[in-house]
Amino acid sequence: MKVADNLLHIKQQISHACQKVNRAPDEVKLIAVTKYVSTERAQEALDAGIINLGENRDEGLLAKWEVLADKPLWHFIGTLQTRKVKNIIDKVEYIHSLDRISLAEEINKRAVKKMKCLVQVNVSQEESKHGLAPEDVLDFIESLRPFENIIIAGLMTMAPFTEDEEQLRNCFRKLKELREQIKNCNFDFAPCNELSMGMSNDFGIAIEEGATMIRIGTALVGETGEEEKK
Ligand SMILES: *Cc1c(COP(=O)(O)O)cnc(C)c1O
Numbered sequence: 001m002k003v004a005d006n007l008l009h010i011k012q013q014i015s016h017a018c019q020k021v022n023r024a025p026d027e028v029k030l031i032a033v034t035k036y037v038s039t040e041r042a043q044e045a046l047d048a049g050i051i052n053l054g055e056n057r058d059e060g061l062l063a064k065w066e067v068l069a070d071k072p073l074w075h076f077i078g079t080l081q082t083r084k085v086k087n088i089i090d091k092v093e094y095i096h097s098l099d100r101i102s103l104a105e106e107i108n109k110r111a112v113k114k115m116k117c118l119v120q121v122n123v124s125q126e127e128s129k130h131g132l133a134p135e136d137v138l139d140f141i142e143s144l145r146p147f148e149n150i151i152i153a154g155l156m157t158m159a160p161f162t163e164d165e166e167q168l169r170n171c172f173r174k175l176k177e178l179r180e181q182i183k184n185c186n187f188d189f190a191p192c193n194e195l196s197m198g199m200s201n202d203f204g205i206a207i208e209e210g211a212t213m214i215r216i217g218t219a220l221v222g223e224t225g226e227e228e229k230k
Helices: 003-020 039-047 058-067 082-088 101-110 134-142 165-183 203-208
Strands: 029-033 052-055 073-076 094-098 115-120 150-156 194-196 213-216
Touching (some): 003 029, 003 039, 003 203, 039 052, 039 058, 052 058, 058 082, 082 101, 094 150, 101 115, 115 134, 134 165, 150 165, 165 194, 165 203, 194 213
Parallel strands (some): 029 213, 052 073, 073 094, 094 115, 115 150
């Protein structure tokens, strides 16, 4: 499938989800996750009109960053090792995976401008997932106050891998509640407007529950090899 065709379909689904809950589709930022695919396929996404790209490894991001003719806005969405920060910090618009103080220290030290970060929350408390436990998020964010190069733009989560709609909704709702709690603190360093939640399988539900950023790989650009299959 061409990215443009997938994009059309996804935009319809975004509109549909927004309509259900009276939101404007332009409140939802679509991030094309290109981690599975080639630079050519990423370029195809840009040609189709996509502006935001996401990668979860520094190698993948750097390889594409160097060759893409157009300059997308990059989102770093994966577990970020502290020693890798310097490789990506001047190339990305958002880091979605802030989950520990040592990482914040390094981002603050290496930042070339105020760095917009999202705190990753392990809402579903699965062992296999990264992120803070919900009850630790507020204290964690308060402890980031001294880092003057970090802006807490919002919260991010990965929902459990399930088709159980209620379970997904509960997860997304909890992240939104947490965001409200932080917004209500009115920290100048933590406007916390963004909710990065929703992937190929669950973005409709995530939008209904308030997502402002959705991260879509498979359904938009496909998985590895998709570009050869056509
Ligand atoms: C891979 C990945 C995605 C995209 O997943 P799809 O199911 O392919 O849409 C979104 N978010 C994160 C953090 C990822 O690692």
